[in-house]
Amino acid sequence: xxxxxxxxxxxxxxxxxxxxxxxxxxxxxxxxxxxxxxxxxxxxxxxxxxxxxxxxxxxxxxxxxxxxxxxxxxxxxxxxxxxxxxxxxxxxxxxxxxxxxxxxxxxxxxxxxxxxxxxxxxxxxxxxxxxxxxxxxxxxxxxxxxxxxxxxxxxxxxxxxxxxxxxxxxxxxxxxxxxxxxxxxxxxxxxxxxxxxxxxxxxxxxxxxxxxxxxxxxxxxxxxxxxxxxxxxxxxxxxxxxxxxxxxxxxxxxxxxxxxxxxxxxxxxxxxxxxxxxxxxxxxxxxxxxxxxxxxxxxxxxxxxxxxxxxxxxxxxxxxxxxxxxxxxxxxxxxxxxxxxxxxxxxxxxxxxxxxxxxxxxxxxxxxxxxxxxxxxxxxxxxxxxxxxxxxxxxxxxxxxxxxxxxxx
Numbered sequence: 273x274x275x276x277x278x279x280x281x282x283x284x285x286x287x288x289x290x291x292x293x294x295x296x297x298x299x300x301x302x303x304x305x306x307x308x309x310x311x312x313x314x315x316x317x318x319x320x321x322x323x324x325x326x327x328x329x330x331x332x333x334x335x336x337x338x339x340x341x342x343x344x345x346x347x348x349x350x351x352x353x354x355x356x357x358x359x360x361x362x363x364x365x366x367x368x369x370x371x372x373x374x375x376x377x378x379x380x381x382x383x384x385x386x387x388x389x390x391x392x393x394x395x396x397x398x399x400x401x402x403x404x405x406x407x408x409x410x411x412x413x414x415x416x417x418x419x420x421x422x423x424x425x426x427x428x429x430x431x432x433x434x435x436x437x438x439x440x441x442x443x444x445x446x447x448x449x450x451x452x453x454x455x456x457x458x459x460x461x462x463x464x465x466x467x468x469x470x471x472x473x474x475x476x477x478x479x480x481x482x483x484x485x486x487x488x489x490x491x492x493x494x495x496x497x498x499x500x501x502x503x504x505x506x507x508x509x510x511x512x513x514x515x516x517x518x519x520x521x522x523x524x525x526x527x528x529x530x531x532x533x534x535x536x537x538x539x540x541x542x543x544x545x546x547x548x549x550x551x552x553x554x555x556x557x558x559x560x561x562x563x564x565x566x567x568x569x570x571x572x573x574x575x576x577x578x579x580x581x582x583x584x585x586x587x588x589x590x591x592x593x594x595x596x597x598x599x600x601x602x603x604x605x606x607x608x609x610x611x612x613x614x615x616x617x618x619x620x621x622x623x624x625x626x627x628x629x630x631x632x633x634x635x636x637x638x639x640x641x642x643x644x645x646x647x648x649x650x651x652x653x654x655x656x657x658x659x660x661x662x663x664x665x666x667x668x669x670x671x672x673x674x675x676x677x678x679x680x681x
Contacts, residue, residue, distance in 0.1 A: 292342050292343030292344075293342075294340060294341075294342045295340065295341045295342070296338070296339065296340045296341075297338075297339045297340075298336070298337065298338050298339075299336070299337040299680075299681070300334075300335070300336050300337070300679075300680070300681040301335040301336075301337070301678065301679070301680045301681075302332070302333065302334045302335065302678070302679045302680075303331075303332070303333040303335075303420060303676050303677065303678050303679075304331075304332055304676070304677045304679075305329075305330070305331040305332070305333060305420075305674060305675070305676045305677075306328075306329070306330050306331075306674075306675050306676075307326075307328070307329045307331075307672065307673065307674045307675070308327065308328055308672065308673050309325050309326060309327055309328075309329070309360070309669040309671075309672045310327075310669055310670050310671040310672070311325045311327060311360065311361065311668075311669050311670075312666065312667070312668065312669060312670045314661075314666055314667040314668070315578045315581060315582070315661060315662060315667065316577065316578070316581055316591060316592075316667040317667050317668060318581065319361060319362055320360065320361045320362045320363075321362050322581070322591070322592065323592065323667075323668055324360075324362060324363050324364060325360065325668060325669055326358035326359060326360040326363060327358075327359055327360035327361070328358060328359050328360065329356060329357070329358040329359075330356070330357045330358070331354060331355065331356045331357075332354065332355045333352070333353075333354050333420075334352070334353040334354070335350065335351075335352055335374070335422070336350075336351060337349070337350045344380060344381040344382065345378065345379070345380055345381075346378070346379040346380075346381070347377070347378050347379075348375055348376070348377050348379075349373065349375070349376050350373065350374045350375040350376070351371070351372075351373050351374070351376075352370075352371070352372055352373070352374050352422075352424075353369070353370075353371050354369065354370045354371075355367075355368075355369045355370075356368050356369070356370075372424065372450075372451065373392050373425070374392070374394065374422060374423075374424050374425055375391070375392050375393055375394060375425045376391050376392040376425075377389055377390065377391030377392060377393045377425075377428075378390055378391055384434075385433060385434045385435075386431070386432070386433050386434075387431070387432050388429075388430070388431050389428070389429070389430040389431075389432075390428070390429045390430075391427070391428070392424075392425040392426070392427055392428075392450060393425045393426065393428045393430065394410070394423050394424070394425035394426070395407070395409065395410070395425075395426075395428065395430065395444065396410055396423075397468070397470070397482070397498075398482075398498045398512045399498060399499070399500035399508075399510035399511075399512060399549070400498075400510065400512045400547040400549055400561060401549075401559060401561065401605070401607060402416075402547065402561060402563070402605050402626070403547075403597055404498070404512055405496060405498075405512045405513055405514040405545040405546060405547060405597075406468075406482065406484045406496035406497065406498045406512050406513070406514055407466075407484065407496075408464075408466075408486075408488040408489075408494060408514065409426055409428075409444065409446060409464060409466065409488075410423060410426070411455055411597060412597040412598065414668075417635070417637050417655060418639075418653055418674060419622060419639045419641075419651070419653065420651065420676055420678070424450065424452060425450065426446050426450050427446060427447065427448045427449065427450045428444055428445065428446055429444070429445045429447065430442065430443070430444045430445075431443045437472075438471065438472035439469075439470070439471045439472065440469070440470060441467070441468065441469045441470075442467070442468040442469075442470075443465070443466075443467050443468075444465055444466050444467075444468070444486075445463065445464075445465040446463060446464045446465060447463050448461070448463070449461040453593070454593070455489060455593065455595055456489055456490065456520055456521065456522060456593065456594065456595035457522065457532075457590045457593040457594065457595075458522070458530075458590075459489065459490060459520075459595075462489070462490070462491055464486065464487050464488055464489070465486050465487055466484050466485060466486025466487070466494075467484065467485055467486060468482065468483070468484040469482060469483050469484075470482035470483075473501065476502055478500060478501075478502050478508060479500065479501050479502055480499065480500055481497070481498075481499040482497065482498045482499070483495075483496070483497050484496045484497075484498075488516070488520060489520035489595060490518075490520040490534070492516050492517070492518045492519070492520050493516060493517065494514055494515065494516040495514070495515055495516075496512070496513060496514035496515070497511075497512075497513060498510075498511065498512035498513070499511055499512075506552050506553055506554050507550070507551070507552055508550070508551045508553075509549070509550050509551075510548075510549050510550075510551070511546070511547065511548045511549070512546070512547045513544065513545070513546035513547070514544065514545050514546070515542055515543065515544045516542070516543055516544075517541070517542055518535060518536050518541065518543065519535030519536065519541075519543045519567050519595075520535060520595045521534075521535045521567055521594050521595035521596045522534055522535070522590070522594040522595060523535060523569065523573050523594070524569070524573050524574075524576040524577040524580055524587075524591070525573075525576065526576050526579060526580070531580045531584065531587045531590070532587075532590065532594070535567070535595075543566050543567045544564065544565075544566045544567075545563075545564070545565050545566070545567055545597060546563070546564045546565075547561050547562070547563050547564075548561065548562050548564075549561035549562070555610065555612060556608050556609065556610045557608070557609045557610065558606070558607065558608040558609070559606065559607055560604070560605070560606045561604070561605040561606070562602075562603070562604055562605075563598065563602070563603040563604075563605060564601070564602060565596075565597065565598050565600070565601050565602070565603070566601060567596055567597070568596060568598055568599055568600045568601040569596075569599055569600060569601070570601070571630070574599070574600065574630070574631075574662070575662070577591055578662055599664060600628050600629075600630040600631070600664055601630060602628070602629035602630055603626060603627060603628055603629060604626075604627045604629060605624070605625070605626050605627070606624070606625050607622065607623065607624040607625075608621075608622070608623045608624075609621070609622045609623075618642065618643040618644065619640070619641070619642055619643070620639075620640070620641040620643075621638075621639070621640055621641075622637075622638065622639045622641075623636075623637075623638050624636070624637040624638070625637070626665075628659075628663070628664045628665065630664070631659060631660065631662065631663045631664055632659065632660075632663070633657070633658060633659020633660065633663030633664050633665040633666050634657065634658055634659065634665055635655065635656070635657045635658075635665045636655065636656050636657075637653070637655045638653065638654055638655070639651060639652070639653040640652050640653075647679060647680060647681065648677065648678065648679055649677075649678040649680070650675075650676075650677055650678075651674070651675070651676040651677075651678060652673070652674070652675055652676075653672075653673065653674040653675075653676070654671075654672070654673045655669075655671065655672040655673070655674075656670065656671045656672075657669065657670055657671070
């Protein structure tokens with residue numbers, strides 16, 4: 273079977289590459305990072321045992337990139353090499369290194385309307401800024417609080433067919449894991465996939481409507497829709513929503529021997545993750561989003577989590593890998609960005625705030641970027657959180673600051 277697949281691939285390469293010149297390109301991006309975290313000993317992170325947040329951390333993050341085009345074939349490789357040195361309370365690792373490929377893929381443009389891609393690839397869509405409910409292949413990460421965050425790609429096979437310049441359909445299969453830790457603690461990876469269709473509305477490329485459906489974790493089926501529409505040159509509204517007849521997540525339970533029970537997967541109980549937003553693009557680019565997450569913990573489940581971690585501090589670590597984009601059910605998110613603070617585009621500012629309507633805790637993130645020459649950029653990112661003893665955003669660091677030097681060649 274594998275020999276036949278290899279033979280087909282070699283035949284494609286030999287056919288499409290005839291008489292085509294090989295074009296290559298190379299890029300390099302690297303970050304030297306220093307950070308301080310004021311770690312809070314909280315109910316879900318007692319003495320920093322659950323999250324193991326370093327007090328001080330120095331990191332080197334290298335992101336080379338190589339691309340090649342040969343006829344209708346395109347290849348992309350984006351390896352990532354990181355080294356860390358850190359100190360803090362109850363850390364299991366003080367110095368360590370990580371290597372993986374954020375992307376490593378081969379794309380074949382068979383015709384003007386049809387293309388295939390296979391490999392490690394990051395795919396994202398949707399109008400919302402925080403995450404896309406209609407794309408359950410990609411999950412929200414706590415590391416997204418930094419503007420230099422880059423998502424690791426998934427092991428995908430993707431096919432795109434364009435009906436026209438305004439309409440296309442995409443089929444995506446994730447047959448194997450990319451090696452990351454399981455999103456739901458205790459559940460091994462199972463193949464996932466989805467079908468997506470998108471249609472542009474009118475002549476404005478920012479006006480569109482899309483549908484997606486498929487299978488996510490624990491073999492649960494889902495259906496989703498997303499849309500964006502510009503009211504005028506400045507204002508737009510958007511929505512992105514997903515429903516499923518069951519939840520892949522784990523929920524705190526005082527009666528379970530493990531402390532958690534899996535979410536229901538029968539068709540009698542429906543769950544939803546939705547984002548509704550409004551955006552204004554003028555001197556600033558600012559938006560306001562409301563997030564409805566019925567997958568999240570109810571008040572009784574959230575209170576049970578604190579009872580569990582009091583008896584077993586290790587339960588807090590599993591709670592942060594429970595298979596939820598967000599742990600509670602109602603949020604507000606707002607952001608503001610501008611690159612017009614300097615004489616050109618050398619100075620940029622971004623402000624973001626995420627607020628839990630369930631317990632009124634919140635997290636404020638900011639970043640200032642100074643591109644002081646064509647190669648180097650200095651980035652400073654202060655972050656603070658607030659909330660009560662059982663507040664969602666009161667369980668990790670109360671304050672953080674990242675200082676990053678970016679070199680791009």
